[in-house]
Amino acid sequence: MTQPAATDREFTYTERDFRRICRLIHEHAGIALAPSKRDMVYSRLARRLRALGMAAFDAYLDHLESAGDAEEWQAFTNALTTNLTAFFREPHHFDLLTRHLRAQTRRPILLWSCAASTGEEPYSIAIAACEAFDSMTPPVRILATDVDTQVLATASAGIYPIERLERVGDERRRRFFLRGAGPYAGQCRVHPALQQLITFRPLNLLDAGYGLRGPFAAVFCRNVMIYFDKPTQYAILKRIHPLLARDGLFFAGHSESFFHATDLFRACGQTVYRRADAVEDAA
Ligand SMILES: C[S@@+](CC[C@H](N)C(=O)[O-])C[C@H]1O[C@@H](n2cnc3c(N)ncnc32)[C@H](O)[C@@H]1O
Incomplete structure (x- = not known):
């Protein structure tokens, strides 16, 4: 997805903000964010700023660090994890x-x-x-x-969406999954x-x-x-x-x-x- 140029962005987001986020998530969850994740971090956390009605990342980060808001720490962490996985990965x-x-x-x-x-x-x-x-x-x-x-x-x-079962053989699908119908069609x-x-x-x-x-x-x-x-x-x-x-x-x-x-x-x-x-x- 093409990221908006820095000037077109909805929220003020500086290099200093990004470095602060890197430090906070590293201290909190051990996650080391590469510099290439700068735009990804913006789009993932922009949702949090919107939800809290904040205009700039530094205000959001000040809130995070000073308010002792455990729920927001959890939302911050959830936004920055990478969750790629699959059934029977590394069979x-x-x-x-x-x-x-x-x-x-x-x-x-x-x-x-x-x-x-x-x-x-x-x-x-x-x-x-x-x-x-x-x-x-x-x-x-x-x-x-x-x-x-x-x-x-x-x-x-x-x-799960049915496509997630691609690596699960037919026999396992039949034995261990129930196929959704009606409003659940396409899911299992x-x-x-x-x-x-x-x-x-x-x-x-x-x-x-x-x-x-x-x-x-x-x-x-x-x-x-x-x-x-x-x-x-x-x-x-x-x-x-x-x-x-x-x-x-x-x-x-x-x-x-x-x-x-x-x-x-x-x-x-x-x-x-x-x-x-x-x-x-x-x-
Ligand atoms: C790429 S997924 C791997 C999932 C699965 N283990 C696999 O191999 O398919 C990495 C998971 O590690 C979790 N994670 C990251 N930091 C963590 C931490 N400090 N403690 C526990 N889980 C963490 C993330 O939330 C994410 O769900």
Whole structure:
């Protein structure tokens, strides 16, 4: 989409405003915005200024920083996250997950999707679990978290445009999705049995503590670390480490690697990691 020239813009937006936004979202959610995102940031936050009746970005940012307005902080964060996801993204992860689930003896088996976005990832995990145990009530509990509350609302509703199911084969579509009719034509709904397996909850990976128990048999932490710098990634990996079971699997995104954290996690397959202490014990 062509962006309006700076002078035609509805709201005053300077380079200083952009740098301030970069600092605030980095401090708040760890997200490092590239300079190329300047126009995208304008259009996403312009909606917030309109909603609040403000004329300039600096007034909006002053409000954000001084008013202690938790709701606006959430709206600011929601506006700046990138939520691209898909059902069965990186399909080899789900084949491995299925085998891993069958080998588990603990009940229930705890699984965590820690950047769940609009839900395609946790529902894919739920489907893999149903298939692993050939049951719509497999012995798993899935925690699906994200810093963005808006995507979590979509995830929890479990309703998607039919095109989102392109990568889901016919058999899975029939078994795990309900096709909408009438006003819902063109949409599909995940089977309620899948929703029963998942708890959706906001969680900021930057928080000092997650208030979670574990141990998780698998953690899906995919395509979120790319937004963080290495020290932030390391701090997050350090918090996730004790929550993962010793024989647990940590799934990363296709362009993420953690060779700067080999004291915590070791690669054991294509973008799959195990706890370093468990690997050392086994050696
Ligand atoms: C590109 S999506 C990845 C979704 C899914 N994991 C996948 O691989 O398809 C990245 C998600 O990370 C979330 N995110 C960004 N910063 C976060 C943070 N500090 N804590 C938790 N989630 C965060 C975003 O809201 C977004 O939904």
